[in-house]
Each structure stands twice: as C-alpha cells, then as structure tokens.
Amino acid sequence: MSTTEWHVDDIVKIVSAESADLAVKMKCDAPFGGHTTYRVGGHATCAVEVSSVAELLVIGNAAKSCGAPLAVLGRGSNTLVSDTGWHGVVITLGPFSDWINVDTAGLEPGEELVIEVGGAVAMPVLSRRMASIGVTGLEWMVGVPGSIGGAVRMNAGGHGAELSDAIIDADIVDLHLGQQERWQVDRLELGFRSSALDNHHVVLSARLKGSMSDPDLVSTRVEDIVRWRRQHQPGGQNCGSVFVNPVPGEVSAGALIDELGLRSFRIGSAEVSTKHANFIQADSNGHANDVYEVMESVRRQVLDATGYDLRSEVRLFGFDDIAAGGHAGDTV
Numbered sequence: 545m546s547t548t549e550w551h552v553d554d555i556v557k558i559v560s561a562e563s564a565d566l567a568v569k570m571k572c573d574a575p576f577g578g579h580t581t582y583r584v585g586g587h588a589t590c591a592v593e594v595s596s597v598a599e600l601l602v603i604g605n606a607a608k609s610c611g612a613p614l615a616v617l618g619r620g621s622n623t624l625v626s627d628t629g630w631h632g633v634v635i636t637l638g639p640f641s642d643w644i645n646v647d648t649a650g651l652e653p654g655e656e657l658v659i660e661v662g663g664a665v666a667m668p669v670l671s672r673r674m675a676s677i678g679v680t681g682l683e684w685m686v687g688v689p690g691s692i693g694g695a696v697r698m699n700a701g702g703h704g705a706e707l708s709d710a711i712i713d714a715d716i717v718d719l720h721l722g723q724q725e726r727w728q729v730d731r732l733e734l735g736f737r738s739s740a741l742d743n744h745h746v747v748l749s750a751r752l753k754g755s756m757s758d759p760d761l762v763s764t765r766v767e768d769i770v771r772w773r774r775q776h777q778p779g780g781q782n783c784g785s786v787f788v789n790p791v792p793g794e795v796s797a798g799a800l801i802d803e804l805g806l807r808s809f810r811i812g813s814a815e816v817s818t819k820h821a822n823f824i825q826a827d828s829n830g831h832a833n834d835v836y837e838v839m840e841s842v843r844r845q846v847l848d849a850t851g852y853d854l855r856s857e858v859r860l861f862g863f864d865d866i867a868a869g870g871h872a873g874d875t876v
C-alpha cells in the first residue's frame with residue numbers, strides 16, 4: 545500500500561544534497577499510465593531515469609528516508625496505473641542497462657554459451673539479435689514485449705519456455721539495503737509468473753544460457769512465433785494475459801473465462817478481448833478504472849461459477865482504495 549505522508553519536495557531535497565545531476569532529472573507529477581502498453585491511467589508523483597548504480601542508490605536511499613514507495617518501470621507491458629495515478633517514485637533504467645554481450649567466436653553448432661544482457665533490453669530485441677547470430681533458446685522472447693528486468697521479476701514465458709529455463713543468475717540492486725549482489729537462480733524463486741523479487745529490487749542484468757545453431761533456422765522459428773502471435777492475440781491497448789493460470793499446464797484462466805461466454809464483456813471503455821479471453825482491451829482515451837472493473841467482475845464471475853479465484857498477473861498501481869476485492873496482494 546502507498547504511504548501518503550511523504551511529500552515530493554522532501555525527496556527532491558534529499559536527492560539534491562547528494563547529486564545535483566540526478567535532482568535535475570527528477571520529474572514531478574510525471575506521466576506513468578501513458579508509458580504502459582495499456583496507455584491509460586494517471587501520473588506518478590515523481591519519476592526519474594537513472595544512469596548509474598550510484599544514482600539508483602541515491603534515489604533508493606532518499607525514497608526510504610521519506611517513506612516513499614518506489615517501483616521500477618520496464619516496458620510497461622504488465623502494468624496498470626489507476627486513473628488517479630500513483631503516489632510513489634517511478635524509476636526507469638537508462639542506457640547504462642541497455643546492452644547485450646555475447647561471444648560466439650569458435651563455437652560449433654550445439655555448443656552452449658552464456659548471454660549477458662542488461663535489465664533495460666527489450667525481449668524482442670534480444671530474441672532477434674540472437675537469431676541473427678544463430679543463438680537458439682530465446683526465440684519465445686520475440687512475442688513478449690517486456691524488458692529483461694520485467695521478465696526476471698515476472699518469470700515471463702511463452703511457447704513452452706520460460707525465463708527460468710534459461711537464466712543462470714542476475715545482478716540485483718537492493719534499494720533497501722543499498723547494495724548490489726549477484727543472485728543465483730535458486731534465490732530468485734522463479735514460479736509461474738512470479739519471483740522472490742519485490743519493488744525495492746532492481747534487475748540490472750542477467751546471464752542467460754543459449755546454444756549455437758543455424759541463423760536461418762532460428763530466424764524461421766522467430767518469424768513463426770511472430771505469425772502465431774498475430775493470428776491468436778489482439779493488438780491494441782492491453783497487457784497480454786491478465787490472470788495467472790490457476791493450475792499451470794492444466795487449468796488456464798483464458799479457458800475458464802471463455803467457458804462463461806465472457807468474450808466482449810464490457811464495462812465503459814474496457815472489454816474482454818474477442819480474440820483471446822484472458823486479454824482485456826482498453827479503448828483509446830479509455831479509463832484504467834474500467835479495465836480494473838472488468839478484471840474484478842470477471843474474477844467474481846469465475847469464482848462464483850467455478851470456485852477458482854483468479855490472481856492478477858498485471859501489476860496494479862494506485863488501486864489501494866478499491867482493491868479490497870481479489871487483487872489486494874498485487875497492488876502497489
């Protein structure tokens with residue numbers, strides 16, 4: 545839940561004393577919902593793009609001193625911000641975290657290799673880059689429009705694979721402890737669309753496994769996935785699957801919603817997609833609260849009809865006052 549007592553001037557004052565450069569970059573009443581793939585929702589009290597670990601630590605320390613909640617925003621593809629916005633500090637990672645390191649020199653087909661990738665890198669970019677040099681294992685990422693940081697936090701996955709299959713370890717900054725550490729995969733506790741990471745953990749980078757293959761073969765698989773996504777998933781303003789599958793591999797949230805005939809179920813400016821029952825679409829110029837109301841209504845209808853209490857995969861920001869229903873555990 546958000547803390548309401550802190551004031552933005554306090555945090556700006558603390559940051560100014562530590563780093564004038566960083567203070568200049570802090571934006572008050574900054575667009576937040578507009579930076580998500582839903583493209584609805586209000587502003588954050590404060591937002592800043594950091595350009596180093598040192599800056600991360602300064603902002604983390606200042607937020608902690610003021611009692612201000614903070615969160616990292618990746619590509620915003622799994623985030624819904626309330627129409628009234630969020631009283632907190634949004635951090636984005638600058639170019640210092642947008643890099644890929646991989647060395648394929650001398651490797652034969654079938655040989656394994658390690659891919660080092662910054663937390664700000666977009667998954668489709670990594671997938672395509674690997675395909676172009678014949679590295680296989682990350683083809684599925686082309687269909688997931690998030691960042692590597694978001695992928696680690698959510699244990700993103702698709703097409704029979706997930707991040708936990710590929711990850712070796714991740715460099716994490718703990719903003720509460722003010723330190724950077726390498727977390728081995730076990731410590732990340734990656735489950736179905738979940739991890740041990742909290743809002744004060746920042747994924748700086750990750751090391752992933754891949755193996756050598758033929759660039760044409762890998763690129764063909766990437767294009768097949770892109771084609772499949774276009775055929776089976778809607779475009780427009782959404783955040784992919786809204787609910788976590790209640791029994792992964794056995795009971796899918798989409799099938800439960802579909803069986804109740806809820807495709808095209810609408811409240812105001814949001815509706816369950818006609819193309820994929822676990823997607824909720826927002827209209828352009830729509831309202832985040834309508835998306836939330838559709839989520840809540842779908843959750844209640846599925847609970848009443850089947851006994852499954854669907855859990856939100858989407859991270860909800862600023863819904864504290866109306867989240868007394870099923871999503872309280874997922875709100876910030």
Ligand SMILES: Cc1cc2nc3c(=O)[nH]c(=O)nc-3n(C[C@H](O)[C@H](O)[C@H](O)COP(=O)(O)OP(=O)(O)OC[C@H]3O[C@@H](n4cnc5c(N)ncnc54)[C@H](O)[C@@H]3O)c2cc1C
Nearest residue numbers: 618619620621622690691693694695700701702747783784
């Ligand atoms: C069209 C579409 C299709 C999708 N398909 C899939 C799919 O097939 N499989 C799937 O798993 N997901 C899918 N998603 C959801 C989404 O892309 C993933 O959950 C993705 O991992 C989110 O990454 P992000 O950078 O956008 O995260 P954001 O939405 O920016 O943030 C999500 C969470 O991750 C945290 N976070 C972001 N970056 C960092 C970081 N560097 N360090 C620490 N925490 C961080 C945020 O604080 C927040 O809690 C889809 C979304 C869309 C719009």
